[in-house]
Amino acid sequence: MKALSDLAVSIPASVTLAVSDKANALKAAGQDIIALAGGDPDFDTPAHITAAAFAAIENGATHYPGPMKGIVPLLEAIADTMARENGVHVNPKADVVVTPGGKWALNLALSAVVNPGDEVLYMEPVWVSYPPMIMLAGGVPVPVSLPSEDNFRVTAGLLREKVTPKTKAIMVNSPSNPTGRVLTQEEVDAIVEVALEADLYVISDEIYDKLIFDGGQHIPLAAQPGMAERTMVINGMSKTYAMTGWRLGWIAGPAPILKLAARLNSQTVSSAANFTMHAAVAALTGPQDCVVEMRESYKARRDFMVPALNAIDGIECRSIEGAFYLFPRFPNSDKNSLELADALIDKAGIAATPGIAFGSSGEGHVRFSIATAPSELERAVERLAKIAHEL
DSSP states (O other): OOOOOHHHHHSOOOHHHHHHHHHHHHHHTTOOOEEOSOOOOSSOOOHHHHHHHHHHHHTTTTSOOSSTTOOHHHHHHHHHHHHHHHOOOOOTTTSEEEESSHHHHHHHHHHHHOOTTOEEEEEESOOTTHHHHHHHTTOEEEEEEOOGGGTTOOOHHHHHHHOOTTEEEEEEESSOTTTOOOOOHHHHHHHHHHHHHTTOEEEEEOTTTTOBOTTOOOOOGGGSTTOTTTEEEEEESTTTTTOGGGOOEEEEOOHHHHHHHHHHHHHTTOOOOHHHHHHHHHHHHSOOHHHHHHHHHHHHHHHHHHHHHHTSTTOBOOOOSBSSEEOOBOTTOOSOHHHHHHHHHHHSOEEOEEGGGGOGGGTTBEEEEOOSOHHHHHHHHHHHHHHGGGO
16 A cells, blocks of 8 residues: 555654553553643533533534634634733634634644744743644744753743744743743743744744733733734633633634634634534633632642642752643652653552653653642652652
8 A cells, every 4th residue: 555644654642642541541450540641620611601502502503603713702702802801902803713622723823824844933841732733734843942940931042043044933832831831021022022033923822821820910922012913822711711622712813814724724624613612602701700719729739739749859849830730850860751750650650741742851850730639639749759769
């Protein structure tokens, strides 16, 4: 038979999903595994959101939506939310496309601006899917390694080192998966400075923007001077509203880019599910106390886990400013992060994601998700205290 796609063969499997699959297999075999590898909130989707979906189904929202790129109430709700909370103003009719999940919105953003051979910068540690997405769009992934010793701080100098005449775009994620960092104004200014001087598009992944602790603020790139015409904002329902299984995200940005995104969406997935769009309207326009409650719960888990991990000899863990991941390191270990993750699951029954999955600057770290029950986190700390010396 003829050869399969070279491009598809070149795309690596997701390490995060591989760890989760291993954990699930061990659980199915009867082992007591504490799952800290995934990014799925342990909360149920708030009741008023699920009620809106049921009502929509009962009212016939089981056919193609109209328009296909998003029902009007949702497009308007997204535009209103962006204007009210982030000072980013978009035309709901022309500048927003609803997608089946934030991942697809990222794919649309890349596919709309990248030509074969274009280089796309991303900051490491990076969410595992960015480099494969760039490759699938025909681009060349270019990592900007952020030093762990500087708490993964972004500087204009680090970005400029990787800019070439082929550079087309920068991908940004704040709050960050996996580090929990939230970009400061100084870091945002550095990204803006380089984007403007090199005439780059910016793809701003803001999926965790409501999960920021201690009164910190999300600084939207699209609201910075000169950035609205070059910034694509990616967001969705998964993390903020505990709606990972609903698969509902969106891309918003300049009309010429969004026109192409809508065309690509129509020729691939067609649309997100109609009734999930109605649920998203209820989420964005309804009471937000559920978001506050979940955020405060993640903060409480952080406030327990960080000092508990630092109290264990051989583990160092910085606090986080947002999202729901910790990124501890094991400075006394002679193991690499893959070996550390294997040892954690074999010796302690803890499923964690190795830091190397997030790029070379993640080596020496593992990622723990705290989007799981506090009782499980307490058990994880107890187990780590017993086996840390073996790592």
